[in-house]
Amino acid sequence: MRRLVKSALLFIAIGLAIYAGVYYAAEQLMYRTGRSNPFLKIAVAQESEVDWLVLGASHAMPLDFAGFNAHMQSETGLRILNLAAPGTGPLYNRFVLEHFLRTHRARNVLYVVDSFAFYSRSWNEERFADSKLLRRTPFEPAIARRLWAYARDEGVDPRAVLDYVSGFSKINNRERFERDIWEGERQFDRVYPPSASAVKKRIAYLYPDQTPAAALSRYVEEFSTLVATARRAGASVVVIKMPTPPQYRSQLPDETAFDQAISRLLAARDLSFYDLSQTLSDSRFYFDTDHLNRTGVTEFFARDLKPILVSAIGN
Amino acid sequence: MLFTSLEFFVFLPLALLLFAALPVGKRWVWLLLASYAFYGALRPFNLVFLGAVTLFIWGCGAALQRATGERSRRLLLAAGLVVVIGSLFAFKFYDFIAGELERLAGEAFGTGSAISLPRLAITTPVGYSFYAFSAVSYLIDIFSRRLPGQQSAGQVALYLAWFPKILAGPIDRATNFLPQVCAGLRADPDRLVLGLQLIGWGLIKKVVIADNLAPLVDKIFGIAAFASPIDLLISVYFFAFQIYCDFSGYTDIAIGVSLLFGLQLMENFRRPYLSRSTAEFWGQRWHISLGRWFRDYLYIPLGGGRAGPVRQYLNLMLVFVASGLWHAGLGYGVGWTFLVWGALNGGYQWAGLATRAFWSRVGARLPRVSNSLPLLVLRVLLTFHLIAITWVFFRARSLGDAWLILKKIALNSIEIPSLLSRFPFTAEHYTAFALIAFLIGVEIVDERRSIFQRLAAAPVMVRWGIWYLAIFALLILGRWQAREFIYMQF
Numbered sequence: 001m002r003r004l005v006k007s008a009l010l011f012i013a014i015g016l017a018i019y020a021g022v023y024y025a026a027e028q029l030m031y032r033t034g035r036s037n038p039f040l041k042i043a044v045a046q047e048s049e050v051d052w053l054v055l056g057a058s059h060a061m062p063l064d065f066a067g068f069n070a071h072m073q074s075e076t077g078l079r080i081l082n083l084a085a086p087g088t089g090p091l092y093n094r095f096v097l098e099h100f101l102r103t104h105r106a107r108n109v110l111y112v113v114d115s116f117a118f119y120s121r122s123w124n125e126e127r128f129a130d131s132k133l134l135r136r137t138p139f140e141p142a143i144a145r146r147l148w149a150y151a152r153d154e155g156v157d158p159r160a161v162l163d164y165v166s167g168f169s170k171i172n173n174r175e176r177f178e179r180d181i182w183e184g185e186r187q188f189d190r191v192y193p194p195s196a197s198a199v200k201k202r203i204a205y206l207y208p209d210q211t212p213a214a215a216l217s218r219y220v221e222e223f224s225t226l227v228a229t230a231r232r233a234g235a236s237v238v239v240i241k242m243p244t245p246p247q248y249r250s251q252l253p254d255e256t257a258f259d260q261a262i263s264r265l266l267a268a269r270d271l272s273f274y275d276l277s278q279t280l281s282d283s284r285f286y287f288d289t290d291h292l293n294r295t296g297v298t299e300f301f302a303r304d305l306k307p308i309l310v311s312a313i314g315n
Numbered sequence: 316m317l318f319t320s321l322e323f324f325v326f327l328p329l330a331l332l333l334f335a336a337l338p339v340g341k342r343w344v345w346l347l348l349a350s351y352a353f354y355g356a357l358r359p360f361n362l363v364f365l366g367a368v369t370l371f372i373w374g375c376g377a378a379l380q381r382a383t384g385e386r387s388r389r390l391l392l393a394a395g396l397v398v399v400i401g402s403l404f405a406f407k408f409y410d411f412i413a414g415e416l417e418r419l420a421g422e423a424f425g426t427g428s429a430i431s432l433p434r435l436a437i438t439t440p441v442g443y444s445f446y447a448f449s450a451v452s453y454l455i456d457i458f459s460r461r462l463p464g465q466q467s468a469g470q471v472a473l474y475l476a477w478f479p480k481i482l483a484g485p486i487d488r489a490t491n492f493l494p495q496v497c498a499g500l501r502a503d504p505d506r507l508v509l510g511l512q513l514i515g516w517g518l519i520k521k522v523v524i525a526d527n528l529a530p531l532v533d534k535i536f537g538i539a540a541f542a543s544p545i546d547l548l549i550s551v552y553f554f555a556f557q558i559y560c561d562f563s564g565y566t567d568i569a570i571g572v573s574l575l576f577g578l579q580l581m582e583n584f585r586r587p588y589l590s591r592s593t594a595e596f597w598g599q600r601w602h603i604s605l606g607r608w609f610r611d612y613l614y615i616p617l618g619g620g621r622a623g624p625v626r627q628y629l630n631l632m633l634v635f636v637a638s639g640l641w642h643a644g645l646g647y648g649v650g651w652t653f654l655v656w657g658a659l660n661g662g663y664q665w666a667g668l669a670t671r672a673f674w675s676r677v678g679a680r681l682p683r684v685s686n687s688l689p690l691l692v693l694r695v696l697l698t699f700h701l702i703a704i705t706w707v708f709f710r711a712r713s714l715g716d717a718w719l720i721l722k723k724i725a726l727n728s729i730e731i732p733s734l735l736s737r738f739p740f741t742a743e744h745y746t747a748f749a750l751i752a753f754l755i756g757v758e759i760v761d762e763r764r765s766i767f768q769r770l771a772a773a774p775v776m777v778r779w780g781i782w783y784l785a786i787f788a789l790l791i792l793g794r795w796q797a798r799e800f801i802y803m804q805f
Binding site: 131 | 321504779782783786787790791793794795796
């Protein structure tokens, strides 16, 4: 039996050594193919200070599709870093912001709010365990520690920490050789014909728990903490709602309650809020049910966003 | 808790540690508790069904062992069978039959006169088909005095609830299981190593092969009407290997986990796609525990082949139709497709039986030809294709879909070679083909002499090298996103 135990220990030791090699290779490959993950963007950011840090869910992502961020920077002369990630609510964005502020500085934070992200754990606590996000997040002890703190204090699944630390999602990544491009970016130039059934399906997907008031107050509180964190670091916060098509907007459940809750918070914190959701109604501006395409982003930037970005810096 | 979940990889070592720490005589109590915890973790309410069936079956069994009169024994057996099989039938079919009756009434008498039947609307407890069949075998084995002595309620509960097999088998017999438990469970290093190897191989079949084939199959079977004949043909092949790897992967893990605790469950699969006939496929190689269950508890009691050729044909068909009914309610829904699947397999057995004497004569006259490798390969390929046709009915969403798939493939069969050259194969297709080729290679090698025996005799460098390859294949290629085992959905 003793011999069996010795053999088992040696087998495990060799296995762990091979695992370490595979982990290292997966991490290197992730750096070569990575692009849109917020933590990777922070890790490879060349400047330690930006004028604008963009946070939010997928509606904010077209601002960084196909080189559009570089276009915005050249048009405004500002340094902009977009750390939005698909399906992420205020809790995940706070996590991103806190890590960013550890080594970087932002003069302003542009937060793109979406009501769906304030109504469900799916877009907050559960997002931390999403293998699609984890497999593109570089390993850093600081992220691991912060993730553990979120598991301990914020109800994030401890399996997310285990996955992150062990690098399992990275090693097991089926798209390990593909460039990390969100599926929406591949459709950036598309024009989407409106479809009532697609909108209905999309709304059902975005609001899996409907609109519970308790969730709203919980995530508004998280958002408030995010704002406080940004302010403590000397950044001013501007909150916007991105344009969405009327067919989508009209189907949003209980948007008024969300608007009221956010308005109360923003008024109390003396924050700027721009509801731009109704500024682009034509379907030619969207590549799917609710995301701006290249034409839409170009129009939105020139007409609405650029003045906001520039004027805030001027102040 | 799935065998492929992180929770299971925490649960199993803990269960083993406590098992090893306990005195041999008490170990089964711990295994019973662990089994209930495992099963209850899926849905706590499931434990109510399991507990009720266990108490009822144990009570029936104890009464059967005490009863002396043949009439009372028969009555007790009948009561037990009616309750277990009746509940299984009700869970599986009542709502489906009620719906079909309403539809037929609506068609016959118009929607105005349509009837409305109440529904059970009960989610069938996961694995119920499996432990219900184990319960039936327990009762019949007591009735026929194959299981002597008085069993304790706890040990009967462990037999029904044994966590590695409760969700998808194998449908082990009490005559095999209970004597091992009564004798005291001991793990030894040889069984431990064999158990771990079986778990590893089962996981490779499930998460590397079956779950990599599944998305390709699901996609095409979901749009059968719009899919090209090549897509359909490839999906039919892929499904044949998906269901094999999914199900046999599960039972390999179940048998392997049982070995870790010193329990030997019965074999369930023996390289089925190397069968030379559909009779060999069903009789000796595929889902052996179910095949033997039907043989021992249905076919033989009905008279088997002893009551003349007409009864034999009838009994065979009955067994396969019953098997089809048992398979209904799988994740692909309850429907007529399963009845056709069973009847088609029954038809194959008829054809095999009708031509058996002819082939025996041919074999006797041309022994060199009948034992030649090309003919062997031809027979294996023919059997595989016959079985693959039946899987279309098993997997399709409706009879219409199944028929459409077969028709599209058959009508375009001449053009398939030219269509193949233009088909846009993807990396996923090539990966799937490579995995299937690997599986077939392993099975051919294993057919000559067990891979595990070969491994045991190999130098340590080779053995460890293969284990590391297997472990890292699981880590790198496996799909671990908690996809259920197909047969768990019964």
